[in-house]
Amino acid sequence: MRLAQAQEENSALHETIYGELTRMQVMREANRCLYCYDAPCVKACPTHIDIPSFIRKIATDNVLGSARVILQENPVGASCARVCPTEDLCEGACVLGEQDEPIHIGDLQRYATDFVRARDVELFVPGALTGMKVAVVGGGPAGLSAARELAVMGHDVTIYEAKAKLGGLCTYGIVPFRLPMDVALWEAEQVVRLGVHVRRNTVVGKDVSVDELLHSYHAILLAYGLGKVPRLGLEGEDLAGVLDAIEFIEKVKTGEDAGQIGDKVAIIGAGNTAIDAATSAKRLGAKEVTLFYRKTAREMTAYPFEVEFAKQEGVQFRFQCTPLRFVGDGQRVQRMELVETELKEVEGRLLAVPKPDSMFSVEVDTVIRAIGQTKLSELADLFGVSEHEGAIRVDNGCRTSHPKIFAAGDVTFDKGVAGEAMVVEAAEQGKIAAKSVDRFLATYWETQEQIF
């Protein structure tokens, strides 16, 4: 109810940035697809959706079949249709890109998945029961993807979700005008329909012990993602009005009161979450929203189309500067002091170092920190799996150092090592992990003696 009310009260926040496609647009686009063989777009999709096949099915008015092709390879394909950086992935690889325009694959994927979302259809069925129990810790894209696959394989799956709703960042962490919550919840619902048990509002390590999980399940998949935005460690950071971007976006998404943000909002960071926070602030009514980043536009990790979108929404960018401290009236932040930076290559790494005598300050009503997410190392420690800089170490099959524990998604994303923290990448890891778990469970009874 709260969400519905919020949607009414602030339609700008919930009005998606893409319009509904007309049937004419869809059919034109679907018919434009060349139906390539061994298509480059499929290779460019981390989940390897058979794109030519799903598009052909749209063209033949077999939209249900089309959606099945999409969701078979990617259980969160409806979300990905909205949040994937398609120009870097499928659309970037489209053979029509050079001489024509790439097929709008994301739009077509959205059309097909919307079609089945609007209808109560059974897309997948659970497999014959194997009698093996698997716990999935975390119900975000990676966890849901794995749970769907495991359920189809016939395993008895239970998802442990700390929050009230499944979907992870798709539900809570991506702005509603890009990814409405009902899309992510629908995807989660499809997984639950396969007989997957869900323990909501359950924090592993607190509400249920790691030992209990280890003893109750034949295998465990860790897919609990990342934590809050790390602290900057600066003076004045505890002042009211200095916010965590993940929490801020979650409030925007759930319709919870995000508080008064005022006219002048500063965002610290340059990733997609920073962009989401900035555009949300703008749509909440802030007059001046400026994104401060210590490096240049080139080093931003946000997708170019997100940056472009933020510019269109009126977000300002200020590069090569970094905050030093936040100053307030003792309660709320009023001013942010920064210093300009210059880029220097130190031991092969590009660092932003403060420029001498270049301090300046800006007036702010709100500051939103968006400099990444903390690693939930304590939980990994409880499971006793080995890590590298907070990221759980896994082999090619998403298996951790513990023989019956697997990990997928953001928990495994080690900077510069394993893929990018995209929803689609998490979905693929979930699939890979599920295959590994299945292989492991197939030989479970033969190997368990060695394990325990």
Added chain:
Amino acid sequence: MADLVVNLAGIRSPNPFWLASAPPTNSGYQGMHAFEAGWGGAVWKTLGDPIVNVSSRFGALHINGQRMIGINNIELITDRPLEVNLKEMREVKRQFPHHALIASLMMDCNRERWHELVKRVQDVGVDGFELNFGCPHGMSERGMGSAVGQVPDLVTMTTEWVVEVAEVPVIVKLTPNITDIRYTARAAVKGGAHAVSMINTINSLIGVDLETGYPIPNVAGQGAHGGYCGPAVKPIALNMVAECARDASVSVPISGIGGIATWQDAAEFMRMGATTVQVCTAVMHHGFRIVEDMIDGLNQYLDRHQMASAMDLVGTSVARFTDFGRLDLNYKVVAHIDEKQCIHCNKCYIACEDAAHQCILRMVDGDGSERLVVDETECVGCNLCAMVCPVEDCISMIPLESHIIKTAHVG
């Protein structure tokens, strides 16, 4: 600019583009508009005994989003009184004396009745007659249209009756719903026809409505076979025109009909022996205005090929259309893929792999990039790869050195 004036068995028209006897030539109103738009001639919708038309009448074949690749119709001949048609025809001819106005006729197999019809109609000043021996639906069940066109003796006999009283050239319009159109074309010539036109529509059922199960089009839930036309039938029509054009026994000019929508289509028919071309479906799809580009395009084409007159184009490719047994078995082409233009859709690869001779190889270079290479020893030169390739001229069919065509271009 070339001279587009053509002369078909004595019927002159300012250009070779005629409207076929069909819905676009149903009335004087349409005829006036058509001539104003630039059409060189029009064959009036078939005159005959009164009939009643059904509702609905047309069905279309759409392919991959392309509308009206073909049309099926179950409309009959004119459903307007003969005197009304004649009055309007007289008026059109009065206002456009230099355009070709042809009357399409259909009548029972009765000499006196044919005589009567021909005399009444030629009185309005038409430039020629076209005998409708082709309509495949509705009228054929009553012994007219293609029921005549399918029996050479009837074609000869009826043509003779018309020629007996006609004072203007007589064109016999043939049905494609036969085994070999040359037999009926010869029969028309034997009967004294001054020209033949082809093709009329092809027997067809355009589709079935998958929700209702009704045939398309349906009349109160029921359907009947109709006549098929439009771009999809062009190859059938072109072949029939070409077969007649190279048949010494079909010694009269030809008016080509069937799927013609552009100047290119028209030029192909003309190269294969048509003196005029008749158009219907394209006008039903886009209106009379398409003739502007047909005229313009043909003009440019003739200029490019240094032909002073459209008549110079007529029949220029006929000699190149021969019997299969006369084709050179030593000639060989092989596919060549231009790597620079290739967009890597792999359509050629899978077409050759699954449907031809498995002679396109996918090579991976040292840097991981893929390349499609034709194994020329296995390639039979079937053209399939070049046909499926979406990039124009990326795949070319190259004659092997010793077999370069010795003769220069025709025409």
